[in-house]
Amino acid sequence: MTNLALFDLDHTLLPIDSDKEWGRFLVRIGAVDGPAYTKANEAFYQDYSTGNLDMPAYLRFCLAPLAQYTRDQLDTWHAQYMKAIIEPAIRAEAIALLNKHRIAGDLCCIVSATNTFVTTPIAHALGIKHLIGTRPATMGDYPNARYTGNYIGTPSFREGKISCTETWLKTLGKTWGDFEHSFFYSDSANDVPLMEKVTHPVATNPDEPLRAIALARRWPILELFT
Incomplete structure (x- = not known):
């Protein structure tokens, strides 16, 4: 699996x-x-x-x-x-982490609150096919349509990261139950809802609020950029 x-x-x-x-x-x-x-x-x-x-x-x-x-x-x-x-800013440590999961055959996805205009080329540079981010609205559905300044759907922020991830999984014909193990790496306490949803939350370069939560819940802490 x-x-x-x-x-x-x-x-x-x-x-x-x-x-x-x-x-x-x-x-x-x-x-x-x-x-x-x-x-x-x-x-x-x-x-x-x-x-x-x-x-x-x-x-x-x-x-x-x-x-x-x-x-x-x-x-x-x-x-x-x-x-x-x-x-x-792309560090060898981050590429090594991604490669560990890719080599294992894991389904990898970046889940960011940052909008997809900013993040899509970054995901490509990191070699990640799947990206979830807040989607900017455009004036049409044709290539190079101008942006409106608004956004579409639920922002992928806090609890929204869960619903956006579930919507993405549905497009692949999958649910959480299709995975024996699920990982989420994050630095921010804003991401605790999705960290609670996966089987293996990893506090990565955590901010102080997330570090305290991780220590209290015995979540692993990964200092990727030491």
């Missing part, structure tokens, strides 16, 4: 937050109002870190710039962002 291996992205497989760094990149290239965007970006990140993030408000904020530019322009910027920010 194939096992299921789920991975958070930011501060788990990457030692950075890809969403926050995308915002910083937009500031550097002048695509957004620098001072105002930086202040809001930092405030939302602090709310996330303390478990107080208003996800709909954050999504309105971070998806708004996507609606202001064509897909071609956004893709050009994203390629620059990948080269400057993401590729240098």
Whole structure:
């Protein structure tokens, strides 16, 4: 029986937050109002870190710039962002962890709250076929349709990661019961709902709230980026 291996992205497989760094990149290239965007970006990140993030408000904020530019322009910027920010942050330790599960024949998927515009090329760079992320809405269902600034469906955040994962599994004709073992690697206490759902939660580079939970529940702690 194939096992299921789920991975958070930011501060788990990457030692950075890809969403926050995308915002910083937009500031550097002048695509957004620098001072105002930086202040809001930092405030939302602090709310996330303390478990107080208003996800709909954050999504309105971070998806708004996507609606202001064509897909071609956004893709050009994203390629620059990948080269400057993401590729240098891909660590051998993360690739080794992914390879361990791939070699074992596990079904691997990244489950991130970050939107799929930002994360899809990152998943490709990590060699992961399956990605669950918050989906930005577009003005049509044709290639290169412009983004609207809104999102589709349930954000893959907190309990939403469970429902989004179950929806994805259904597209593969699978349920949790099809796996003898299921793993979820995450750094954040925001991900405790999905960590409680799998058979093998692994606190990976955990923040302090998750570290305390992991110690109390005797979950394994993996310091991937020591």
